[in-house]
Amino acid sequence: MRKIIIFEGSPRKNGNSSLLARQVAAGAKQHGAEVESFYLHGMDIRPCSACDACQASLATDCIIEDDLQSLYPRLRSADALVFASPVYWFSFSAQLKLLIDRCYALTWIETGSPLTEEETSYTFTTDLAGKKTGIILTYGDTDPFSSGAVNALRTFQDMFRFVGADIVDMIYGSAMAPGEVAENHGLMQQAFTLGKRLAETA
Numbered sequence: 001m002r003k004i005i006i007f008e009g010s011p012r013k014n015g016n017s018s019l020l021a022r023q024v025a026a027g028a029k030q031h032g033a034e035v036e037s038f039y040l041h042g043m044d045i046r047p048c049s050a051c052d053a054c055q056a057s058l059a060t061d062c063i064i065e066d067d068l069q070s071l072y073p074r075l076r077s078a079d080a081l082v083f084a085s086p087v088y089w090f091s092f093s094a095q096l097k098l099l100i101d102r103c104y105a106l107t108w109i110e111t112g113s114p115l116t117e118e119e120t121s122y123t124f125t126t127d128l129a130g131k132k133t134g135i136i137l138t139y140g141d142t143d144p145f146s147s148g149a150v151n152a153l154r155t156f157q158d159m160f161r162f163v164g165a166d167i168v169d170m171i172y173g174s175a176m177a178p179g180e181v182a183e184n185h186g187l188m189q190q191a192f193t194l195g196k197r198l199a200e201t202a
């Protein structure tokens, strides 16, 4: 059975990005996947302190004792990851950024970090390689560029290219009031289909 983890990065439990995230979950479950969703705003996730303790080896997790400790094994074993967020100040939410920064612990820079003056490149391995991913973004503006959604999408593209993870689809659209996105039937369907695709290809 495919394992899919969905991270909801909005503080609004019934907000637009969470509604789309639930559509992904519904599509995935209907096609036989095991889905776990996490409401990040309700979790104790502290910022990365750049102590580099996680860089002892790929198997070494972060030493910060918070709710991510129970999530690291799940992140490692998941077949697919979905990141859902509102656009806040022209990027994704701080709740999601905290999680993403802490994914540093799933990536091991083998030649050491930072690079010495003699080193021109480094090699790294990561437990995120090969995972399927999906992205969900909602924003109040009507344009993906002026809203800042494109900045967030670019960040995800750079991140997943860096770790060698595949983006299966990016679901993004305009909605302001909580739940308003439910009227966008095309987007709701696209999210459901993403769940189906993650269940099949993860």
Ligand SMILES: Cc1cc2nc3c(=O)[nH]c(=O)nc-3n(C[C@H](O)[C@H](O)[C@H](O)COP(=O)(O)O)c2cc1C
Residues within 6 Å of the ligand: 010, 011, 012, 014, 015, 016, 017, 018, 085, 086, 087, 088, 089, 090, 091, 138, 139, 140, 141, 142, 146, 147, 148, 174, 175, 176, 177, 178, 179
């Ligand atoms: C703190 C804050 C910052 C926001 N910044 C932006 C922004 O930069 N661009 C934009 O288009 N909408 C912005 N919005 C609007 C939200 O992106 C929009 O309401 C979105 O649908 C919320 O998603 P949610 O219901 O999943 O929380 C902002 C809203 C808040 C509360």
